[in-house]
Amino acid sequence: MQCWNCGFENIPGLKACARCASALCLDDISVEPPRSSTLHLATQVDRASNRLKSAFPYFTRFFDWMAGLFPVLSEALALLVSWRSLLWSLIPGLAQIKTRRPRIGWILLSIWLVLLLVAIVSIATDWTWYLVNAMVLVHAVSVTSLLVEELAFERQIIRAAFGVCLFFTLSYCLYRPVTTLLSRWYQPIVVPAQIRGGGFVEGDGIICQGPWRRPAQYARGDVVLYAVSSYQRTGFYVPEGLGLDRIVGVPGDYVQTREGRLLVNGADPAKGQAPLGAIPRHFADLDIHLAAGEYAILPSSFSCTYHGNAAQLTWPPDLARQLMVIPYEDVLGRAVFRIHPLSRFGRIE
């Protein structure tokens, strides 16, 4: 039969022309064209989108690239059926150990555990960020190597893109929430520059109680981290920051400072309840009755800035009182452990 389009003589029984592939049987074809509404919305949208594409070619390329990622994401979503793989993937290497590649699994798990250990030891140092990211990387490699087979990604670039997406997903959806939650119990603190003396130096890494572990009341002798507000008097400047010292007085105590000597309830502080450092020179003589919710912490390991001759300056009594009496809200928690440097690793007594 003859093709309607090109006129080629085809063998009877064919559905399409052997030369131009046009349909030979048109009996069941609908000839009613589609019609638009009066607003011609589809046309307007097409026109606007094409105008946008021609005006911003790079914008369009980006969206085309994004559209190319959709199949990958949809395939990844389809993986939810394999919930067991995802559950095992919470610990890197475990899924490989459970399935068919135990050696790779053990290697990945060992690397991850070593990184975790080193990250814990070097917590509150500059290395922590790198180590946590290395852990996330190992985790992402582990999950990617597990899932790429199930996802059947053939192209390396797609695998790499999936790995990068997974890295950020793990980082923001697993590791960061976990570290944030942990810091609510115990938080790592790097000792700031303004804390000097009392056995602490700038850069020391300590572990303090977080907001969820904060005790209802502190005892005399507890080494605590507390917030210091900014104060300024003639000759004195106290910067805002953190303080770290021992509580010398609890609510109800009578605390006195006399000529460089501290008296709590009329007596010298007991062993283990004395301030970490010495009483600052020319500290004002104070008589303080601590009310409920007030703690006395001597600013012995806290540096102030003196303008003029420090030896001749006497602390203003109101400043000394403000620095010494700390409300409960400003006491952030007990300092529990010193983990950095390793030479002074141990419990803070």
Added chain:
Amino acid sequence: MPGRFSNLEFDDQRRHNKDEGKREKPPVRQSTAGEHLAKAREEDRWGRFESALRLYTRALQEDRAMIAAWVGQVQMLVQLDECHEARLWSDKALELFRNNGELLAAKAQACVRLQDMRAGLTCSDASLQAAGSSPWRWEVRGEVLLANGRKQYEDCFQKALLEPAVEWFDRVIIARIYLYHRNVTNALRYLTEAVNMEPTHGYTWFQLGNCQKALGLIPAAKTSYQRSLELCPGSVLVKQALDELKSGRSLFTWMGSILRRWRGR
């Protein structure tokens, strides 16, 4: 059955004969399809695109292999500014009639009106590479180049007018293209040529009058409208246009026409 396979032997000769009988189109039906096609074209010439689309569809109901009717449907959808639908419909028609030059040209026009210049250019290229030649393909080529801001569009329109199958209405098609792209001066030129070739078509006189009015050539527009009214005395459109012309122009219309003439559009 074509002579080339007339000597082939088939197992089921009866079925073969049946198929042959089925595909043989009855002459009455074909002529009906042709009549519908002719009517549709006439409606198109009178600017009644909705009616023309219905007639093209009716022609296709009679004969689905009538490619001219498929092309006509796409053209009418474009004229009705349903370009999205025109593109879809041309895609469907091209599935049935692969690489048909006329259909490709119609799709190119739909793409260009949708501002998809790249697709328009590709389809136009393919239409010119396809077998055969026609004024329509070159007219669309001209529109594609015009929309893309290239200067050779006028050459393409001239090339279309050099095709053997050209008729006076092709000048109207070119004028419509120019009008769509708001180039009234060139449209006027082609419409003038069209009325010189076919002075008995009232609607072309009406379109000419519209162009002249847009350019501020009021006496000429009045003459064109009157000529159009003489050729089709009952036309409401022409009467309305004449009344508007008599009622005078606003300052903005006058300034617009001056600007158009100054810019040569």
